[in-house]
Amino acid sequence: MAPQRDFRRQLEDQRPYLLRYALLQLRDAEAAEDAVQETLLAALAGDAAYAGRSSLRTWLTGILKHKIVDALRRARREQPLGADDAGAELAELDALFVADGHWRDPPAGWDDPDRALEQKQFFAALELCLERLPARTARAFLMREHLGLETDEICKELAISATNCWVMLYRARVTLRQCLEATWFGEQRASR
Amino acid sequence: MKMLPCREVSRLVSQGLDRELGLGERLALRLHFALCEGCRNFDRQMRFLRRAMRALPERGERESG
Numbered sequence: 001m002a003p004q005r006d007f008r009r010q011l012e013d014q015r016p017y018l019l020r021y022a023l024l025q026l027r028d029a030e031a032a033e034d035a036v037q038e039t040l041l042a043a044l045a046g047d048a049a050y051a052g053r054s055s056l057r058t059w060l061t062g063i064l065k066h067k068i069v070d071a072l073r074r075a076r077r078e079q080p081l082g083a084d085d086a087g088a089e090l091a092e093l094d095a096l097f098v099a100d101g102h103w104r105d106p107p108a109g110w111d112d113p114d115r116a117l118e119q120k121q122f123f124a125a126l127e128l129c130l131e132r133l134p135a136r137t138a139r140a141f142l143m144r145e146h147l148g149l150e151t152d153e154i155c156k157e158l159a160i161s162a163t164n165c166w167v168m169l170y171r172a173r174v175t176l177r178q179c180l181e182a183t184w185f186g187e188q189r190a191s192r
Numbered sequence: 193m194k195m196l197p198c199r200e201v202s203r204l205v206s207q208g209l210d211r212e213l214g215l216g217e218r219l220a221l222r223l224h225f226a227l228c229e230g231c232r233n234f235d236r237q238m239r240f241l242r243r244a245m246r247a248l249p250e251r252g253e254r255e256s257g
Binding site for chain 1: 247
């Protein structure tokens with residue numbers, strides 16, 4: 001098979017993965033399709049830039065991240081996000097603590113969590129937890145932890161204050177922690 | 193130094209992943225962790241969550257072929 005054609009097929013093989021990745025962040029099938037299409041085209045055009053230093057998937061994901069950021073910017077221009085709901089978010093966090101600020105349910109330890117990073121099912125559980133987050137919260141969190149943006153960039157993109165940005169990230173982390181406790185680490189503890 | 197409530201500690205732990213904490217904040221956290229297992233666990237789990245998110249692009253469901 002000609003190398004160029006082979007490369008094209010290898011790119012195609014990554015499409016389902018890239019699509020899931022884009023969908024997780026954009027939550028819009030059409031926008032996700034577009035971002036992936038642009039990524040694959042850019043990859044084809046820049047064939048020489050892939051030197052095999054990293055896996056093909058890592059390289060493509062790097063390109064896709066930029067396309068996702070572009071798509072988020074476009075979406076913001078076309079349809080600014082609604083008013084801040086930081087107040088509601090704080091009320092939700094209230095439920096986790098008693099009046100004097102102590103945990104209602106102190107977090108129990110997770111047994112050797114890094115072992116979970118070797119398990120495919122763990123990442124499936126993590127993705128499910130991410131999908132359950134409210135859209136705006138998920139977006140802020142994924143921009144921070146998945147795309148690796150700094151907080152001030154996220155504030156700018158979402159048009160919110162730094163304080164609200166921290167609250168959203170805080171809420172996302174606390175919610176994900178609870179979700180992983182319920183769906184993964186709690187189960188593990190119980191099955192020992 | 194007055195002990196921070198767990199709620200405030202959890203907020204600072206999260207912010208510590210987004211901005212550099214001040215010396216006073218870091219000391220207050222360390223003091224609290226020394227006495228509170230729940231918050232120690234929370235802190236570890238927050239740092240684990242970051243590692244998991246970093247690993248997600250590579251480790252997320254691979255096709256079997």
